[in-house]
Amino acid sequence: MNNSSFIPQFNDPTINKIIRHIPPKELPKEQNSLIFDNKNGIVEIALWNNNTDEHPFHMHGHVFGVMFVGEKNEYPDEKKYNKKNPVISDNVTVPGFGYLVIRFIADNPGICLGFSLSY
Incomplete structure (x- = not known):
């Protein structure tokens, strides 16, 4: 998606970043996190x-x-x-x-x- 292949980050999944209040715009591109x-x-x-x-x-x-x-x-x-x-x-x-x-x-x-x- 968005010219980026999803690469899972098993040691620090996206859900953990959200719980730590990391803004979605700061998530790694290869996590394909989108804001609608x-x-x-x-x-x-x-x-x-x-x-x-x-x-x-x-x-x-x-x-x-x-x-x-x-x-x-x-x-x-x-x-x-x-x-x-x-x-x-x-x-x-x-x-x-x-x-x-x-x-x-x-x-x-x-x-x-x-x-x-x-x-």
Whole structure:
């Protein structure tokens, strides 16, 4: 996410940093800690997969709508988004050399919001 691969810090996990009141903006980039502070609560994320294997994606604490699934050589076009009846889930598979766009409402405060990419 954000051109950074997640690297777990087993000796000092993100939750410990939050308990110590370390500001989210000071967390290491490879922890992929994101702050969503917008008025309507709607967050849109494009997940890109730059290799041949499919990757499962799970979001903790929320469900999301799958707005679009595409191939690497195209760019997300909001006109093509499935806004009428998007698939709603907390799990999805990002295709090999492809991407998908998800939307969710960030209405679950706290640090439970997290992403998991499994290989």
